[in-house]
Each structure stands twice: as C-alpha cells, then as structure tokens.
C-alpha cells in the first residue's frame with residue numbers, strides 16, 4: 001500500500017472529507033470546489049462562491065476574514081464575474097482552491113469551530129441565486145464529435161462520405177455570439193427567422209419549427225495569448241481555467257436555409273446556456289483518459305503528447321410544460337470527443353488569433369457511438385423521422401413551447417462524484433409575428 005498519512009495531501013485526494021455532510025451522489029464534494037458567481041435575497045451584491053455539498057462558501061467573507069492567500073486580494077471576490085480572479089493566473093487559482101480545501105477539511109478547526117463565521121460564510125445553495133460566472137468576450141463553437149459530424153453528414157449528404165474532407169485534419173469551428181450566452185435557468189425564446197419548405201422556391205418568415213438542443217461542454221480561457229502569438233498544443237491545457245456544461249440551442253430549419261456558405265448565424269445566436277459552476281481543470285485531472293486514436297495523424301501543431309480526454313458522464317433530460325416527469329433522452333460521455341480541448345485551443349490560435357480571459361470555447365455536440373448517446377434531437381429523431389416517446393406517452397420530434405431541457409454531467413470517483421451540477425432552460429413562445 002502507498003497510503004499517504006499526510007493530512008495536507010492535495011485537494012484531489014479521494015480520502016479528504018469536509019467538516020460538513022456531503023451526500024455520496026452530490027456533484028460538489030471537497031474534491032471538486034468549483035467557482036461561481038452568486039447573490040442572495042439578503043445580499044443582492046454579486047460575489048464569488050465555491051460549491052460544497054448543498055452549500056455555497058462565500059469567498060468574499062472568507063477573504064475578508066484573512067483566510068485566503070495574500071496574493072489573492074480580497075477585492076477579486078466581490079466582483080460580478082470570475083474574470084478578475086481568473087486574470088491573477090494559475091498559481092492564484094491553485095493557491096485559493098488549496099486554501100478552501102484546507103479550510104473545509106474535517107481536521108481544520110478554523111471554520112468548523114467558528115459558528116459566527118460559518119453563519120456568514122456558508123449559504124444554502126437553495127437560497128443562492130446563480131449568475132453568469134464569467135464575462136464572455138468571445139464564444140467559439142467547435143464541431144469535435146466524430147459521431148455527431150458523421151450523423152449529420154449521413155443525414156444531409158448521404159452514407160458514402162459522412163465526413164467532409166477537412167474533418168479528420170482540423171477541429172472545425174465557427175465564431176459564435178458571446179452576447180447571448182446566458183446562465184442556467186434563463187428562459188429561451190423560440191426564434192423567428194427565414195425557412196424554406198421542401199421544394200419551395202422562396203423562403204417564408206415565422207417561428208422556428210425545428211427547435212433543438214445540443215449537449216456540449218465548454219472551456220473557459222484562463223490565460224490569454226497576444227495577437228500573433230499562437231498557443232503550442234503542449235501548453236494549451238495550462239491556459240484553461242475550467243469547464244462548464246453548455247446547451248447550444250439550435251434552430252434546425254433556419255440553419256438549413258442560411259448556413260451555406262458561412263455557417264450558422266440566426267440559427268444559433270438566440271441563446272446559449274451554460275452551467276453556473278466552473279469546474280477547474282485541476283479538479284478534472286483524476287479523470288483524464290486517452291482520447292480516440294487519431295488516424296490520419298494530425299499535422300505537427302496538433303500533435304499532443306499524453307492523454308487529453310476526460311471521462312465525464314453526460315445526460316440530457318426533457319420535461320414538457322406542466323408535467324412532473326422528466327425523461328432522460330441522451331446518455332453520452334465527454335471522452336467520445338475526437339479533438340481535445342488542447343487541440344482546439346492550439347488550432348484556434350495557430351493563425352495568430354488572440355484569446356482573452358473568459359473566452360468560451362465549446363466542444364460541439366458530444367454524441368457517442370450508440371443511438372442512446374446521440375446528443376441532439378436532430379440525431380435522436382433523425383431530423384424528425386422517428387419521434388421520441390417521453391414519460392407519459394407524449395412524443396417529440398423537436399422542442400415545443402414550455403419544454404424544459406436539462407443537461408447534467410459528472411465524473412465518477414471511488415465513492416464520490418466530481419460534477420458540474422446542471423444547465424437548464426425552458427422554451428418560451430415566439431413573440432407575436434411582425435409584418
């Protein structure tokens with residue numbers, strides 16, 4: 001046995017236990033400690049929190065009490081976004097996470113035995129209102145699931161060549177819309193736009209009739225790169241602060257008419273939902289696994305040493321308006337992603353494109369090989385051909401008004417889960433039609 005008696009072993013040590021109770025299936029054990037922005041009815045000021053079990057640790061209180069490392073000035077925890085904290089760099093992220101881990105440890109009396117401080121610093125998650133965790137300056141959506149790309153190719157181009165010639169050579173992406181990235185719980189209004197009926201010569205205008213979700217994750221850039229200076233693939237992970245769940249809501253009928261030749265526009269820009277807790281790449285480290293074999297071998301700037309995929313179970317559930325029952329419609333895993341986050345960031349910057357703290361880079365729809373792991377309704381219903389039956393017998397081809405979609409994800413440790421919580425959103429009807 002290599003049991004390490006050191007009580008100060010790292011924050012990821014599976015033997016660590018906090019002084020407060022955390023359920024075995026909680027997404028927020030002491031081994032996770034994700035960062036978010038929250039407020040409460042009693043104190044509407046936005047501030048930085050860390051999730052622990054069913055509580056939020058208020059870092060503005062902990063910092064003011066002098067319990068965080070000196071290099072993490074207290075004012076970075078009283079901000080409306082994580083950007084000022086993230087900007088301090090990886091050494092500060094790690095020092096703060098280690099300090100919080102120590103403070104919450106069952107063996108540390110500082111907070112455990114100070115009832116007055118606990119009362120101010122710990123907020124029940126049920127009382128916390130979560131806000132967008134980062135100020136997103138740029139949002140990019142990749143297309144890195146081979147299974148998703150091949151399904152879409154088979155559907156629209158035929159079975160013989162499901163992937164376009166570039167797909168196995170570069171992580172395909174488009175620049176998305178940052179202004180409409182919203183936090184979990186924000187309602188999504190059904191978009192209106194141009195669509196064309198099969199065989200019609202001219203488009204018509206109206207509400208989207210093929211509204212879809214896309215199960216994705218996204219990483220938050222933690223260390224930017226200057227214009228003209230690419231990020232080498234082997235340095236890329238050191239630039240990533242953390243990861244969130246992302247729902248890339250998609251209007252398939254609008255997309256199909258508008259996307260050639262420059263890609264999706266109105267079909268994607270009406271809303272992109274992310275989960276409120278940013279799970280650090282450090283917390284995901286124990287769940288690192290080799291990614292899929294890449295054949296043909298990528299060009300040298302995309303060749304990374306070592307394992308760069310992460311074993312994250314992912315699920316999507318749908319609940320119709322007024323229904324108590326949710327139906328899990330997709331079970332997938334982040335490890336299915338063909339192109340890694342490191343390769344995505346290296347490719348994004350190889351042209352000399354700069355990135356900035358808070359930029360969000362999404363994975364693309366994370367479909368797996370099995371039909372139950374298809375991660376959009378487009379694939380699950382094969383573009384509406386095969387309706388899904390939900391609990392209670394109602395069917396869906398695409399989303400209806402009032403439907404609520406929730407994505408969740410977690411890494412399964414030995415007796416604990418490092419999870420992301422969830423990202424949810426409900427569809428509101430289109431506004432009354434114009435002209």
Ligand code: MN
Pocket residue numbers: 141142214216248364365
């Ligand atoms: Mn997408």
